[in-house]
Amino acid sequence: MASGILTAPSNPRRKAHPWLRQSFNRHTLRGAVTLVVFVILWALVVAFKVPYLRLLPPPRDVAVSLLQSVASAGYWANWWISMVHIAVGFVAAVVVGVPLGLAMGINRTVRRFVFPIFEVLRPVPPIAWIPLAIIFWPTVSLTIYFLVFTGPFFIIVLNVMDGVREVSQNHVRAALSLGAKPRDVFWRIMLPATLPYVMTGMAVGMGVTWNVLIAAEMVTSATESGLGSMTWTAYTNGILPVIVVGMLSIGVAGYLSSALLRLLGERLMPWQRRI
């Protein structure tokens, strides 16, 4: 069907991207039906003035507001700022977290030194860092980067550490038996074997990252913009449709960043895609 049209006939190996192929099928159609029903229910709730939900803006107002937003540069500036916040904090968490997780997984001494601190700090919700972060970091941007960093950081480190400890001893021994040096074992066995755990840590971490980012942006909304700040400002100004537009945008942004990670995972781990 859709895949047939999208497949380049000259090269049979090159198929349409899975994302495109998956976009048009029975299952997504079912999802679309649910979405339509949801919007209808929403319209009915507004039309019948259901108690407590009386102030809910009707879908039409939200749609109009959405169109206005999409046409304005300020809206996209907010997108851009949130994406930069996410990218900087998240990349920092990966860059610091993966090596630390590897070190903790490989070296027992490192693990014993670092792990107790982890056990104490890990259960602290990233949002609880907000006051200290605001006090300590000189600029609002740095505060937000730091808060975003704390979200995925612990998750990534612990996943990578577990990943290293799950590396099959048979794989290590097979490599040694085939003449590998410890350096080869690290680069060619440990790293690829832990990669799925790195990607899992990043995927789970990404979910938390948006939670933290939006909370951080809302708290700092007087000085820093972003989708979270846009939503909060709409609230303080009492513009209800924009609140909903903000929420929807955050949802889409979160979805896009997770999809991006999934694509990255498929690219980096072709052996998992083809199974």
Added chain:
Amino acid sequence: MSVRGLGPDAGPKAGPDAKAGGDISIREVTKIYDPDGIHVVAVERCSLEIAAGEFLVVVGPSGCGKTSLLNVLAGFEDLTDGEILLDGKPIAAPGRPVEPGSDRIVVFQNGALFPWKTVLENIVYGPMVQRRRELGRARQAARNLLAQVGLEGIEGSYPAELSSGVQRRVEILRALINEPRVMLLDEPFRGLDAVAKSVMHQFLLDLFERTRLTMFFITHDLDEAIFLGDRVVVMTTRPCCPKLVLQVNLPRPRDHRALGDTRFLELKRAALEAVHEEALKAFRAGERELA
């Protein structure tokens, strides 16, 4: 390059190659594990001479210490006492650092192909990390090997896409491309169904006919042991040392018909008795440990 006996001109009668070696001498080897003060004697004063080009099969009850012996042979673990020589040179002795090497390659139970590498990348892993040979030539050699055993066309597949029988064959080729002197096989066909197993036996016997590498093969399947081996060594239960050595005088090349041979059945009866005795001992020892 061509793997010994698998080159284009090497006929089935290439036979043992005296220069290639592969002579193993296990002398009074003892292996004691001492984790947290619990003294476990896995192997005790075990001596075995394996001639170059011999197919030696070791059988014994599970947990008897066969794998410990193999790990010491492979250089994964040190030994407590005794020494092991490969072609007259010591490869393991007390206090000597462990060093695995591509002269004696291990094929593991449950398989140990790297799932993140394609078949071709798996096979050239040895030449690649040894940095002895140009990678392009190693790839060509790998393709030749695959073609010679009728597995062309799977170079680009990942192990998870292959049946476990094909995976085991690829794993054996991955060892073979390094021209080892000895192959150490630790229950390599465990978990395969009967049909796949018999295909694998034929595959390994063909390889053996062509390469005449020294084989050190661990199993607890007696049929497999007698069908494949020149000699079958039945091990005692922990601590592990040879209890019974059976010379398998079935002619080579062998095929499935050997399984019905009267000599085969006699050997099996003798082996069964010895194994049963040890299995009972292991069982009672287990009961004692539990009590």
